[in-house]
Amino acid sequence: MESLDIALAMMAAVGMSGALARMLPAGIPLPLIQIALGFVIAGVFEEGVELDPDVFFLLFLPPLLFLDGWRIPKEGLWREKGGIIQLSFGLVLLTVLGLGFILHWLIPAMPLAVAFAVAAIVSPTDPVAVSAITRKVPVPKRLMSVLEGESLFNDATGLVAFRTAVAAVVTGTFSISHAALSFIWVAAAGLATGVVVTWGLSRARTAVVRRVGEEPGAEVLLSLMVPFAAYFAAEYIGASGILAAVSAGVTMSYVELSGSSSALTRMHRQSTWNVVQFALNGTMFVLLGEQLPGIYTGAVEAIAETGHHNPLWLVVYALVICIVLGVFRFGWVYASVRFEGWRKRRRGIPFPEVGAGMMMVLTLGGVRGAITLAGVLTLPLVLNDGTPFPARDLAILLAATVIITSLVLASALMPPVVKMLRHQSSGIKREQQEYLAVQTAREAAERALQEEVDRLTSEFPDAREQDLLSSVAERLLADIRAVSAVSELGLPDEWLAHEKRVEQRMRLAVIDAARQSIFALARQHKISDELAREMVARLDMEEVRNRH
Template identity: 55%
Template sequence: MDTIGLVLVMLLAVVVSGWIVRLLPIAIPLPLVQIALGAVMASIFQYDIQLEPHIFFLLFLPPLLFLDGWRIPKRDLLQDKTMIIQLALGLVIFTVIGLGYLIHWMIPAMPLAVAFALAAIVSPTDPVAVSSIAARIPIPKRLMHILEGESLLNDASGLVCFRFAVAAAVTGTFSLPHATLTFLWVAAGGLLCGAGFTLAISYAQTWLGRRIGEEPGAQILVSVLIPFGAYLLAEEVGASGILAAVAAGVAMSYVELSGRALAATRIQRKSLWDMIQFSLNGIMFVLLGEQLPGIFEGAVRVVQETGHENPWWLLVYALVINIALGLLRFGWVRLCLLINGWIARRRGQAETQVGMRLTAAVSLAGVRGAVTLAGVLTLPLLLPNGEAFPARDLAIFLAATVTIISLITANLGLPRLLKGLHIPDISSQATEEAQARRLAADAAIHAIEQSQHTLEARYENPQLCAEAAARAMDAYRRKIEAGTIAAEEASDLRLGASIEQELRLTGLQAERAAVFRLAREHRITDETSRKLVHEIDLMEARLR
């Protein structure tokens, strides 16, 4: 089967995995189904995909890291910045050192540098994997924000540590002072390259848009190319392309706040990026499933070098690594919570009481996912002297198994730990949303009043313009009045709104069915059909 055919088959497997998850009577994480499909495909088609590590790294990681940075809730990240930094930076270093020495002690055939590389690549957590579990299990919003912020930063810190460990394994040398200086440069250079590249491209887009107009398709394509451009620019100057991709995403989130993009551009761009995220994550897990049989054989050979002939030792190693990861994470989280509580008491601030159950939930929610898989698959195939990279298959197999086990344990354990768990929010989201709606409605009324005078002069019909303005402002005045209604009336209002929404949705569904029927009967053109259906879809999306 040729390369294009393989890509199409893998994309089909990603689509089918979504159907299977919905059909299964029990809740199984989507990545596990995708891994199983990859293994089935490998056994059916009997093909062998040879992955070029640097190409794989470039194709998969920049867009995923860019999207993490773009969609991260910045304000919530700043509210819990101390805890997030402690988890994303301190825990990664703690995990690399502690787990690296444990792996080397447990598997002497794996060199210490490779053990550190494996420890570094399993340290980043994956919010996408947790989100797939959160779709069925209500995770408190503040906890989810902490996990998202941690994942954004520990993706970068874990991958940078991974790069240093791989470099030490390839060259056979490691100097802490040199590595420290190099880290400072690659970090600062990567952040500057990513943020600067995004801001420069955005400025150029705005400048061109003012002079020749905005084309949504071109704007969307540019947003897809930005993470790759930032990554390649940083790598070209010797900085971290990983951090550049993250910084580019964060900068893009600030550019987005300017509101310069057209509404059509935003709607289409969001859909495209959702598809990219779903596809890349799915393909990585399918690829892992396809690679597992060959990786397992190589891992068994490495285990036999340690004197263990039984391949079940692979599972023992994976379980020990998972338990060690959990214990290291639990101990670090507990220590950080105690230190933060002590600091809060010293400052006279209110201390949030955090029990052991919450600590265990934060520890168990550290699920490994796409970044771990993408990173470990980029381990070099050969050393500079032409020899095979030591214990490469074993490292990939253990990273994959750790990912699978972490998904299973989180899927089974989080529902029990989170049941009835309450984490106090820093601010009331409902109050904040109501205030934002009122302010937005006030601004809309003010803008309509100003526009009314302009339109009266243009069309020389004050009465018609006044009537149109009154109708436009009436909807916004109702929004403002709805926010001041007494609490006892709120339930009836919500019920009435729910009934109205259901009726409107019923009407839209009938309208769409009629358009499709007219198209099938050739009474309207396909172009007209697509246009009308798109308008109905947008109205339905707004109602929902």
């Protein structure tokens, strides 16, 4: 019963955190509020929550990574692919190797494989935390594209490296060549599995809908099952379930552009996933706060094994990790920008100037968050021989300290640095894309309205009905909600109801045509998928309003 009380208290804390974030000063990030609330819960329920690492990993990571892949703007992803790949793979490798050796040197009681595991799990960045910090001072679109794209892939690469290091600790064996080959296999097979599973489920869903119709509740439930299906399928064949969840999300975003789902389904699905994202992210940070007292006690004992009995050494270790991460990140960003500029200018391709301010934003944008927390909490409790996992509590506390420190530094330094930047844009500006989408949708709507009028004209040849059709069509074209002339003639109620049905039919045809034109622009990469989702969401709301 107490476990249920703790679970309800944690859910209440997640709900309260949103209200507190609006009440407290804007500079306090939401994750820090949730950690503090978790710490309060730990003081009320002294026993705390006993976490099963495998269950925790499965419940939290696949849906969060799936949603990242689904919602990340693909236009910026492809445009900034060079910088994203360098940050997602090169910087992760540098962090794992460099920080791993430094940690082992700094804390001899921490085995080298455990040090590599800690370095790997603090390498992924969290765009959700960055967005929360910069909601009052928006980061330039180009930089946000790099940060979001980096987080999508370094989540996967960092977690794969983390699990490889943990497996080395648990089994006691490690081979660089075997690890490299294993990484290539699990990465390639995981990515392919996510694509295949998502496309397969999408085709099966389309076949069922054609036969029996669409049920929004079942559609939402299916979307919630996709990341878990991709994860289990990949794990079954020995591939990376994490990368499968990422590629499943990316594939789902392209499946969505087919426009095969109804407006009501899309609205229900979006609202459900918003709640899932908020609940999972919030629960993880509340859990961190709730686990901190016990983690701190275990970490102090681990510190004593190194010969240091003063808990302040925990602060020293955490500061060293944060400084090393910052130096590595800034150095890698600087070298990558200079190399990319040299490479493109050598080929005659224009390359915009990247100043120190933009490099600082990219450096501060390396905020650690939900993925680091979810991953480090999955460290096994015991090894294969039954002995406790070495320095587990210390590893978790160090990762938690890195998360908190990066959040505090970014919340303090990011807004003033961003304000000093001149916002730069690349590619087609959003305003131009929106104008193109609106014009295309309007033209498609007018054509659809004329086609619907022609069809209705053949169905209702009576002269009075012809006048009704003309009146309704004119109102729709002008988008004026005035009473039509025919409704002022004292006609019976059934005729007015008939007029309403005709208008509804025309409106729905116009909305559907506009929506399909926007989907087509997104499939042709003339507008971003992010803008397409926003505009389709507005049309979906209009359709639902007209149907009810």
